[in-house]
Amino acid sequence: MTRTAAAIRFDDVTLGYGRRPAVHHLAGTIEAGSLTAVVGPNGAGKSTLLKGIVGTLRPLEGAIELTAGARQRIAYLPQAADLDRTFPLNVYDLVAMGLWSRAGLFGGIGRRDRIRIEEAVAAVGLTGFERRSISTLSGGQMQRALFARLLLQDASLILLDEPFTAIDAKTTADLLDLVRRWHDEARTVVAVLHDLDVVKRVFPETLLIARSPVAWGDTGEVLSAANLLKARRMIEANDPHAEVCDRGAA
Amino acid sequence: MNGLFEPFTEFEFMQRALVGVIAIALGSGPIGVFLMLRRMSLTGDAMAHAILPGAAVGYLVAGLSLTAMTIGGLVAGVIVAVLAGLVARFTDLKEDASLAAFYLLSLALGVTIVSLRGSNVDLLHVLFGTVLALDDGALLLLATISSITLATLALVYRPLVLECVDPTFLRSVSRAGTPVHLIFLGLVVLNLVGGFHALGTLLAVGMMMLPAASARFWSGDITLMTLVATVIGMGSGFVGLLLSFHFELPAGPAIILTTGAVYLASILIGPQGGLLWLVRPGRHLEA
Numbered sequence: 341m342t343r344t345a346a347a348i349r350f351d352d353v354t355l356g357y358g359r360r361p362a363v364h365h366l367a368g369t370i371e372a373g374s375l376t377a378v379v380g381p382n383g384a385g386k387s388t389l390l391k392g393i394v395g396t397l398r399p400l401e402g403a404i405e406l407t408a409g410a411r412q413r414i415a416y417l418p419q420a421a422d423l424d425r426t427f428p429l430n431v432y433d434l435v436a437m438g439l440w441s442r443a444g445l446f447g448g449i450g451r452r453d454r455i456r457i458e459e460a461v462a463a464v465g466l467t468g469f470e471r472r473s474i475s476t477l478s479g480g481q482m483q484r485a486l487f488a489r490l491l492l493q494d495a496s497l498i499l500l501d502e503p504f505t506a507i508d509a510k511t512t513a514d515l516l517d518l519v520r521r522w523h524d525e526a527r528t529v530v531a532v533l534h535d536l537d538v539v540k541r542v543f544p545e546t547l548l549i550a551r552s553p554v555a556w557g558d559t560g561e562v563l564s565a566a567n568l569l570k571a572r573r574m575i576e577a578n579d580p581h582a583e584v585c586d587r588g589a590a
Numbered sequence: 591m592n593g594l595f596e597p598f599t600e601f602e603f604m605q606r607a608l609v610g611v612i613a614i615a616l617g618s619g620p621i622g623v624f625l626m627l628r629r630m631s632l633t634g635d636a637m638a639h640a641i642l643p644g645a646a647v648g649y650l651v652a653g654l655s656l657t658a659m660t661i662g663g664l665v666a667g668v669i670v671a672v673l674a675g676l677v678a679r680f681t682d683l684k685e686d687a688s689l690a691a692f693y694l695l696s697l698a699l700g701v702t703i704v705s706l707r708g709s710n711v712d713l714l715h716v717l718f719g720t721v722l723a724l725d726d727g728a729l730l731l732l733a734t735i736s737s738i739t740l741a742t743l744a745l746v747y748r749p750l751v752l753e754c755v756d757p758t759f760l761r762s763v764s765r766a767g768t769p770v771h772l773i774f775l776g777l778v779v780l781n782l783v784g785g786f787h788a789l790g791t792l793l794a795v796g797m798m799m800l801p802a803a804s805a806r807f808w809s810g811d812i813t814l815m816t817l818v819a820t821v822i823g824m825g826s827g828f829v830g831l832l833l834s835f836h837f838e839l840p841a842g843p844a845i846i847l848t849t850g851a852v853y854l855a856s857i858l859i860g861p862q863g864g865l866l867w868l869v870r871p872g873r874h875l876e877a
Contacts, residue, residue, distance in 0.1 A: 416762040427755040
């Protein structure tokens with residue numbers, strides 16, 4: 341994997357549902373090859389922000405710009421993936437989905453691809469589980485399989501939405517090793533997280549958000565007690581009778 | 591043995607009926623499996639209702655014409671499927687609700703048109719089919735529909751499976767989700783329109799859903815599941831036609847009742863979660 345130019349620019353973007361913003365007037369840049377945590381209270385707009393980056397949610401205002409080619413090379417792991425676990429599919433086939441960008445509709449899966457799939461399965465510690473139905477996997481095993489799929493996607497921009505929720509410490513540590521590996525390979529990683537200890541230990545940069553951005557930059561500085569308190573108060577100050585926002589009106 | 595094969599060697603109408611049912615099973619089996627796996631089993635039923643007024647309008651315009659009724663059914667079904675699909679994709683309304691709304695509208699519109707013409711339309715054959723009176727045109731139509739279905743499924747198989755199992759992932763890597771969904775709904779309509787010529791609009795859904803639901807108890811692999819569903823459909827067609835011949839039962843219902851019997855047997859003895867295996871699960875494995 342060569343060093344890539346993937347980066348995200350938020351151009352005063354507002355994302356939301358209906359007319360109600362979930363992310364309000366965010367401006368800034370995520371540099372290529374950076375490792376950024378997005379933190380904030382529940383309802384702060386963290387998952388919405390990732391949906392906006394992936395392009396499954398259109399901005400209400402402003403824009404999110406990705407560098408050329410990056411949009412084709414995004415790997416996205418949504419929160420509690422809305423994956424049908426009852427579907428008759430085994431681990432091998434689930435992981436193989438990561439080859440979509442290469443194989444597409446009709447592309448064959450050759451010997452090299454099969455080796456890559458086996459390597460990805462081994463990298464997440466699921467060797468021997470290849471033929472197991474996904475319906476029989478535990479939460480942690482499922483998350484490992486989804487990380488194997490991410491590995492195969494070979495993306496320059498990797499978006500993770502609460503990837504370690506309800507996962508045991510060993511699995512979290514193993515998957516964090518993969519996140520570090522992606523960072524070492526100069527991939528851009530953006531992860532929504534709640535565990536601030538993990539954020540402080542692994543992520544050099546942090547965006548603290550509470551619908552509106554609270555702080556963004558060096559993790560140590562962003563996660564100050566004052567900023568965290570401010571974020572909490574901003575979320576609690578939700579106004580059910582909000583006026584029309586005129587900040588973006590020119 | 592004579593009783594098994596003689597009806598088909600002696601009577602051309604039985605041969606035609608068997609070929610027609612085999613063609614329907616080839617298309618409807620895989621479609622039913624995907625409908626079931628996408629938790630859209632009742633969508634087939636709703637679509638059958640949506641097709642009915644279109645076929646009725648075709649009948650009013652051109653009489654008992656295969657072409658007119660097929661086109662009428664297709665147009666009504668596709669309009670309802672596309673509108674329901676688009677509303678579900680781009681608004682907060684779920685697909686089941688939008689489909690229910692549109693098929694009810696379609697049904698009401700069809701009944702209104704029929705009433706305005708003041709004609710007492712004989713729709714019995716639309717409702718219950720004419721599997722024992724399939725002419726060359728009908729057989730050609732059924733064969734064409736099953737061929738189109740299998741070829742299209744082969745083309746969209748990957749994104750269709752992805753759309754079923756992990757639609758968010760598909761949306762993040764491709765824009766194929768919406769077109770594939772609409773193509774799939776189109777295939778549902780096509781197969782129902784084909785099925786109503788033989789089995790009637792209401793029973794055609796039976797050849798889609800009963801073999802699929804049965805197959806779920808026999809295999810945990812999607813490819814095998816579609817094969818099992820198709821074989822169950824074909825086998826039920828064969829047995830149902832025989833029962834109809836020997837016991838003078840109406841052919842369409844006899845076929846669907848046979849499929850229903852296979853379904854009940856599958857619930858009891860199917861190795862993938864059948865009741866028998868729940869009662870006698872066998873010794874557990876090593877950890």
